[in-house]
Amino acid sequence: MPPRQDNGRISPPASRRGAGFRIHHTKIRKPVTARLYLISPARIEHPSIFADELRAALDGGDVAAFQLRLKDVPDDEIARVADTLRPICQQRDTALIMNDRPDLAVKLDCDGVHVGQDDMPYAEARRIVGPNRQVGVTCKASRHLAMEAAEAGADYVAFGAFFPSTTKTVTTPADIEIVEWWSALMQVPCVAIGGITVENCKPLLVAGVDFLAVSGGVWNYGDGPEAAVRAFNELFSAHGQP
Ligand SMILES: Cc1ncc(COP(=O)(O)OP(=O)(O)O)c(N)n1
Ligand SMILES: Cc1ncsc1CCOP(=O)(O)O
Numbered sequence: 210m211p212p213r214q215d216n217g218r219i220s221p222p223a224s225r226r227g228a229g230f231r232i233h234h235t236k237i238r239k240p241v242t243a244r245l246y247l248i249s250p251a252r253i254e255h256p257s258i259f260a261d262e263l264r265a266a267l268d269g270g271d272v273a274a275f276q277l278r279l280k281d282v283p284d285d286e287i288a289r290v291a292d293t294l295r296p297i298c299q300q301r302d303t304a305l306i307m308n309d310r311p312d313l314a315v316k317l318d319c320d321g322v323h324v325g326q327d328d329m330p331y332a333e334a335r336r337i338v339g340p341n342r343q344v345g346v347t348c349k350a351s352r353h354l355a356m357e358a359a360e361a362g363a364d365y366v367a368f369g370a371f372f373p374s375t376t377k378t379v380t381t382p383a384d385i386e387i388v389e390w391w392s393a394l395m396q397v398p399c400v401a402i403g404g405i406t407v408e409n410c411k412p413l414l415v416a417g418v419d420f421l422a423v424s425g426g427v428w429n430y431g432d433g434p435e436a437a438v439r440a441f442n443e444l445f446s447a448h449g450q451p
């Protein structure tokens with residue numbers, strides 16, 4: 210007989226656990242000091258080469274989440290990349306978040322999904338991923354969208370873009386003041402995104418942001434991704450000290 214889990218669902222032995230069988234997913238919880246939420250490059254041509262880059266980045270320090278954001282890429286290619294990167298994230302307790310696609314988040318055993326306003330409503334994403342995976346929602350610069358998403362049950366709300374981004378050029382500009390307002394009033398964690406770098410992130414930390422979502426600021430950092438993650442974490446610790 211396979212072992213029973215607390216919630217009564219049957220789970221196969223660890224040796225036979227594959228995609229879709231994990232019940233306990235890595236959660237993005239409200240942190241005491243800010244944490245890094247890493248976003249993948251939009252294309253990953255060679256998963257095994259990128260796997261080494263990701264390992265190095267995660268060796269630089271704490272990373273709460275890694276979002277697989279592959280744009281205009283066929284599902285089988287996304288699956289190949291996810292299968293290569295999933296164990297790396299799991300070993301380090303970094304939540305693996307699928308961008309745009311709740312169906313793939315389930316199929317590829319991710320810890321959650323991120324949906325934007327043009328992807329699908331929060332409720333639809335939640336229906337697809339169920340209660341145990343995380344759902345984050347893009348709220349751009351809108352207090353209204355953020356309150357709506359949080360009220361509906363989103364695990365985090367994302368504001369931005371705070372700075373010009375070379376990763377996504379068409380964005381809605383957001384003011385740091387929205388982070389200040391959100392973190393003073395709300396318990397649901399907030400993520401800031403858009404052109405964030407080691408050099409420009411300090412005002413977001415001062416405003417009380419929970420997570421910094423960063424792509425170019427890590428992958429294109431002069432001294433490499435590992436140094437970038439280390440530098441972000443040093444800023445988080447310095448900011449967290451009284
Ligand atoms: C953490 C986080 N915040 C915002 C976004 C942007 O999502 P969306 O508006 O759907 O744009 P695309 O990323 O799909 O181009 C995000 N991906 N992650
Ligand atoms: C997905 C997304 N949404 C708003 S800006 C952005 C890109 C984030 O990447 P970068 O950190 O390189 O600006």
Ligand SMILES: [Mg+2]
Pocket residue numbers: 308309323324325328
């Ligand atoms: Mg999207």
